Amino acid sequence: MSEFGNYLLKRVAFAILSIFIIITFDFFLFRLMPGNPIEILYRNPALTSAQIAVLNRQFGLNLPLYQQYYLFIWNSLLGNYGISIYYRTAVSQVLYPSLENSLVLLVPATTLAILLGIMTGRIAAWRRGTVTDGFLTGSSMALYSIPTFWLGEMLILLAIASSSFPVSGMYTIGEGFSNGFVQLFDLLRHLVLPLVTLTLVLYGQFTIIMRNSLIDVLDEDYISFARSKGATERYIMRKHAMPNAELPMISLIAVNLGLTVGGAILTEVVFNWPGIGLLIYDSINARDYPVLQAAFLIVAIAIVLANVVADVLYSYLDPRIRYS
Amino acid sequence: MTEEQHFLKLFAHNLKGMTGLVIVLTFVMMGVLAPFVSPYSPYATNPNAFLLSPRPSHPFGTNVLGQDLLTLDLYGAQISLIVGLSSAAIAVGLGLVAGLFSGYFGGVVDEIIMRIVDFFIVIPALVFMIIIAALLGPSTVNVILVIGMLSWAPTARIIRSMVLSIREWPFVESARANNAGSLYIMFRHIFPNVSSVLYGNAMLAVASAIFTQAALVFLGVGNVTAISWGGIIREAYATGALTNGDLSYVLPPGFFIFILIFGFIMIGYAIEEILNPKLRLRRQ
Amino acid sequence: MIEVTDLTVRYGPAGGGVRALERINIRIEEGSIFGIVGESGSGKSTLAMTLMRLLPKSGTVEEGVIKLDGTDILKLPDREFRKMRGSTLSLVFQGAMNTLNPLIRIEDQVAEPLILHGEQNRAKAIEKAHETLQLVGLDSSTWRKYPHELSGGMKQRAVIASAIITGPKVLIADEPSTALDVITQVQIMNLLRTLQRTLKMTVIFISHDFPLVSEMSDRIAIMYGGKLCETGPNALILNRPLHPYTAGLIDSVPAVGRKKRISAIQGDPVDMRNPPSGCRFRPRCTKATDSCGSFDYTVTHAENEHDVYCTLYGN
Numbered sequence: 001m002s003e004f005g006n007y008l009l010k011r012v013a014f015a016i017l018s019i020f021i022i023i024t025f026d027f028f029l030f031r032l033m034p035g036n037p038i039e040i041l042y043r044n045p046a047l048t049s050a051q052i053a054v055l056n057r058q059f060g061l062n063l064p065l066y067q068q069y070y071l072f073i074w075n076s077l078l079g080n081y082g083i084s085i086y087y088r089t090a091v092s093q094v095l096y097p098s099l100e101n102s103l104v105l106l107v108p109a110t111t112l113a114i115l116l117g118i119m120t121g122r123i124a125a126w127r128r129g130t131v132t133d134g135f136l137t138g139s140s141m142a143l144y145s146i147p148t149f150w151l152g153e154m155l156i157l158l159a160i161a162s163s164s165f166p167v168s169g170m171y172t173i174g175e176g177f178s179n180g181f182v183q184l185f186d187l188l189r190h191l192v193l194p195l196v197t198l199t200l201v202l203y204g205q206f207t208i209i210m211r212n213s214l215i216d217v218l219d220e221d222y223i224s225f226a227r228s229k230g231a232t233e234r235y236i237m238r239k240h241a242m243p244n245a246e247l248p249m250i251s252l253i254a255v256n257l258g259l260t261v262g263g264a265i266l267t268e269v270v271f272n273w274p275g276i277g278l279l280i281y282d283s284i285n286a287r288d289y290p291v292l293q294a295a296f297l298i299v300a301i302a303i304v305l306a307n308v309v310a311d312v313l314y315s316y317l318d319p320r321i322r323y324s
Numbered sequence: 325m326t327e328e329q330h331f332l333k334l335f336a337h338n339l340k341g342m343t344g345l346v347i348v349l350t351f352v353m354m355g356v357l358a359p360f361v362s363p364y365s366p367y368a369t370n371p372n373a374f375l376l377s378p379r380p381s382h383p384f385g386t387n388v389l390g391q392d393l394l395t396l397d398l399y400g401a402q403i404s405l406i407v408g409l410s411s412a413a414i415a416v417g418l419g420l421v422a423g424l425f426s427g428y429f430g431g432v433v434d435e436i437i438m439r440i441v442d443f444f445i446v447i448p449a450l451v452f453m454i455i456i457a458a459l460l461g462p463s464t465v466n467v468i469l470v471i472g473m474l475s476w477a478p479t480a481r482i483i484r485s486m487v488l489s490i491r492e493w494p495f496v497e498s499a500r501a502n503n504a505g506s507l508y509i510m511f512r513h514i515f516p517n518v519s520s521v522l523y524g525n526a527m528l529a530v531a532s533a534i535f536t537q538a539a540l541v542f543l544g545v546g547n548v549t550a551i552s553w554g555g556i557i558r559e560a561y562a563t564g565a566l567t568n569g570d571l572s573y574v575l576p577p578g579f580f581i582f583i584l585i586f587g588f589i590m591i592g593y594a595i596e597e598i599l600n601p602k603l604r605l606r607r608q
Numbered sequence: 609m610i611e612v613t614d615l616t617v618r619y620g621p622a623g624g625g626v627r628a629l630e631r632i633n634i635r636i637e638e639g640s641i642f643g644i645v646g647e648s649g650s651g652k653s654t655l656a657m658t659l660m661r662l663l664p665k666s667g668t669v670e671e672g673v674i675k676l677d678g679t680d681i682l683k684l685p686d687r688e689f690r691k692m693r694g695s696t697l698s699l700v701f702q703g704a705m706n707t708l709n710p711l712i713r714i715e716d717q718v719a720e721p722l723i724l725h726g727e728q729n730r731a732k733a734i735e736k737a738h739e740t741l742q743l744v745g746l747d748s749s750t751w752r753k754y755p756h757e758l759s760g761g762m763k764q765r766a767v768i769a770s771a772i773i774t775g776p777k778v779l780i781a782d783e784p785s786t787a788l789d790v791i792t793q794v795q796i797m798n799l800l801r802t803l804q805r806t807l808k809m810t811v812i813f814i815s816h817d818f819p820l821v822s823e824m825s826d827r828i829a830i831m832y833g834g835k836l837c838e839t840g841p842n843a844l845i846l847n848r849p850l851h852p853y854t855a856g857l858i859d860s861v862p863a864v865g866r867k868k869r870i871s872a873i874q875g876d877p878v879d880m881r882n883p884p885s886g887c888r889f890r891p892r893c894t895k896a897t898d899s900c901g902s903f904d905y906t907v908t909h910a911e912n913e914h915d916v917y918c919t920l921y922g923n
Contacts, residue, residue: 145586150578230694262450
């Protein structure tokens with residue numbers, strides 16, 4: 001049990017270190033770039049003198065760099081990300097709603113992609129070498145190859161041509177919703193296209209991961225042994241093969257979260273979904289560096305934390321780690 | 325038959341691999357021949373012929389500046405291949421060196437390198453790239469460097485795991501006993517044994533670099549002035565050609581990106597399949 | 609009683625591929641230990657898998673009959689035979705280290721055959737698993753553990769427990785101790801012998817290790833290149849080997865305390881894709897003559913059911 005505790009401790013320590021490095025990157029990236037964008041922007045005439053005074057106090061912009069760095073770490077951990085140049089409010093007020101909107105898209109898309117991927121990967125592995133497998137593997141690779149933003153645009157073309165689903169935003173603009181149910185329905189209609197896009201591009205890779213993982217497992221001795229006990233193929237799949245193949249999926253999903261987020265950003269931009277990806281995109285165009293800085297920080301930290309959760313879950317589910 | 329010949333023979337019989345190879349070679353031809361076969365100059369604008377729909381003189385129509393879209397689509401192969409191949413070369417090179425050092429030396433070196441690898445695998449690369457590319461300003465070289473430097477971690481991880489086992493093989497032991505230098509052993513003895521996996525990995529790296537380049541251009545960072553497929557798609561999106569249902573504007577560039585990426589992925593997967601007998605299709 | 613008649617198994621497509629077994633004839637008495645010796649590629653594991661009807665998809669039984677107490681098990685419908693697999697016929701696996709599922713507790717894996725063969729009450733099955741685990745020498749501290757927490761020898765005991773829990777008539781043990789150290793190996797062998805006696809099972813014991821097989825078995829069969837060389841009572845074969853391959857095997861065994869030069873069999877194992885004509889052992893045989901090239905594996909019956917397939921005998 002102490003081994004297990006050690007393992008978890010190590011992962012958590014690594015996560016803390018990662019977050020520290022991310023904050024450091026974030027600080028220097030925006031300060032050492034040509035022209036020192038941050039300092040220029042905090043002297044932006046668009047901000048009121050009161051706001052600049054607050055920023056100066058919070059971030060110590062007149063202090064030496066190492067003190068600014070120290071203050072930046074502290075502020076990052078406290079959630080003080082400064083003031084948005086474009087929106088002229090606290091960054092967190094822009095950031096958190098975007099984060100929520102992103103999750104509304106990201107969570108169902110990832111879940112769907114994983115479930116579908118497990119299903120088709122299972123069929124492909126089961127029928128490896130057959131036409132079915134060739135078709136499933138081939139189409140998964142094709143889905144994996146499709147540029148997210150282009151797939152989104154193709155769906156937009158289709159949707160416009162058939163005038164079936166809204167292609168932009170999260171709610172119908174200017175609509176006064178009579179009740180929560182109507183609003184939810186409007187949201188779901190807006191969700192369809194981005195959800196389909198993101199699910200499709202993520203789904204291919206999960207199918208391939210599942211298939212290869214399952215093929216490895218199906219070659220193991222314990223599968224043959226179960227067969228020699230008189231188990232049916234269906235039973236072997238359910239009881240022996242799938243659990244062993246799904247386990248590595250947990251860490252692979254976590255590790256691939258970076259890619260998933262990349263796909264989400266592109267999807268949000270194409271469909272004008274007001275999530276953190278669209279926020280990043282808009283901030284680049286508006287040169288809103290404080291928002292950009294904070295968005296990077298929050299996305300990176302979220303992924304690191306998700307990986308810690310995956311590690312804990314994995315080690316809990318795998319007795320080889322739990323009882324080592 | 326040497327191992328290389330054996331590998332080539334298996335590759336020649338691999339349907340996925342050969343399909344991928346044909347696709348990639350077609351696009352290489354397209355990029356090389358673009359200046360000779362294109363009906364127009366890619367830079368020639370024509371204010372009288374902007375946003376034309378497809379017609380015999382402009383099979384894909386024209387863009388806002390009156391440039392011929394077919395010409396632009398043909399030229400687009402160049403930047404995708406250049407950025408894809410160069411970024412992948414940087415990524416795979418860095419990954420190879422990191423993996424070799426990590427696996428060969430083990431201990432603290434390994435621990436440090438692998439934690440860095442973990443870090444780079446976990447961070448959201450696209451967000452990182454967007455920000456860096458936006459801050460660095462538009463230049464193809466910058467895009468290549470950014471993609472290359474942020475994509476080496478998966479290669480490093482795979483190479484390391486291979487080196488760990490190869491390190492214990494007798495010929496490495498004997499080279500060490502003969503006082504061969506570490507660098508010499510790494511590149512002379514270990515490298516040849518990981519090279520085939522490296523090729524498979526490199527193909528996937530090219531595929532993902534092509535995608536990333538297009539995505540960056542689409543998002544408006546990276547070199548938006550060079551002719552690229554991502555750029556054409558962005559333009560179509562920004563000028564409303566998309567919402568106009570202008571299929572010939574949006575469809576070809578995205579389809580080219582898709583097929584080119586697919587080609588590299590097929591090659592990479594075929595190499596992996598040949599090297600990992602478990603994944604090899606069983607024809608029985 | 610098990611009677612194998614003219615069993616021929618092929619891997620790969622009809623007309624091509626590899627004949628892993630060719631015209632094998634074996635009779636195994638009920639309640640005895642029957643040993644099968646051969647190097648890798650001799651077909652001994654294919655024989656085990658054919659008995660269990662667990663050949664990989666590429667394997668086909670070209671001809672032959674396997675009768676278990678009079679019924680041809682190769683003719684049974686799949687469904688029917690699956691009921692026998694793991695209950696009437698059990699298999700202890702080669703490469704025991706990965707034979708247990710890493711995610712399932714030992715007691716559950718041992719109880720699994722009972723549940724697969726109709727036991728509805730899980731508690732009852734687990735209770736029986738505990739009894740069986742005790743029988744193979746694993747005490748209660750191991751029952752709820754996971755495979756990685758057990759030593760190699762303990763894992764193999766658990767594998768044996770799950771093979772015998774249903775009280776099978778026939779236990780096939782394919783290299784049951786190969787991956788283990790010598791002392792554990794002896795313990796596992798003793799365990800198998802004790803179990804065979806107390807449970808009155810027929811045991812088919814397969815190994816490349818000639819001394820081990822001959823120590824365990826009542827009767828043995830020696831295989832080479834998918835063919836039988838010699839079958840007969842253990843003592844007889846050990847003292848008076850008839851086939852040159854058997855003699856070579858016996859000479860290549862070092863014996864403690866005996867001053868005798870050991871001699872290895874010269875040459876390379878047979879290439880099954882391209883086997884020599886006639887006797888498969890011919891290229892390596894010191895006693896080969898011209899007639900061996902056209903040998904059709906006619907059996908010669910020596911005394912006491914000692915059969916040999918060799919041109920040196922007969923006629």
